[in-house]
Amino acid sequence: MSGKKISLSGEVHISTGSVYTTVDALHALKCVGLTYGLYDHAENIRGARVMLEEGDKPALVVQSDISHHGSPLWETIRVITDDPEQIHRYLAFREVVKMIRQMEIEREHGPAPEKPLSPKKKEAKGHER
Numbered sequence: 001m002s003g004k005k006i007s008l009s010g011e012v013h014i015s016t017g018s019v020y021t022t023v024d025a026l027h028a029l030k031c032v033g034l035t036y037g038l039y040d041h042a043e044n045i046r047g048a049r050v051m052l053e054e055g056d057k058p059a060l061v062v063q064s065d066i067s068h069h070g071s072p073l074w075e076t077i078r079v080i081t082d083d084p085e086q087i088h089r090y091l092a093f094r095e096v097v098k099m100i101r102q103m104e105i106e107r108e109h110g111p112a113p114e115k116p117l118s119p120k121k122k123e124a125k126g127h128e129r
Helices: 025-035 084-109
Strands: 002-006 011-016 019-024 048-053 059-065 074-081
Touching: 019 025, 025 084, 048 074, 048 084, 059 084, 074 084
Parallel strands: none
Antiparallel strands: 002 011, 011 019, 048 059, 059 074
């Protein structure tokens, strides 16, 4: 019998008969996004990016950096979707992934330290002896 469990640490444990695997929650979330067209592998590839291309008909595209050095030069290599509703869903899902990624970083390294308030300078009170 197959099943899945989510631990308190955020890992997803999946078993199918005699095979067991564990993936972190962020990876599992990305897999769900891939399944529904809400995430693309290009988000994880260095030298590639997913961008909203404005114009007469906006489209979500994958671009590749074709420069060999210096400033990036982006070229569109494929269109993910030009459906306005799917673009909206994709961008919303991307924000959720960013939020979860940030939460995992904070959990691993602890929250960013707060800057202490700068001490107030003592006011001059004339000459004290």
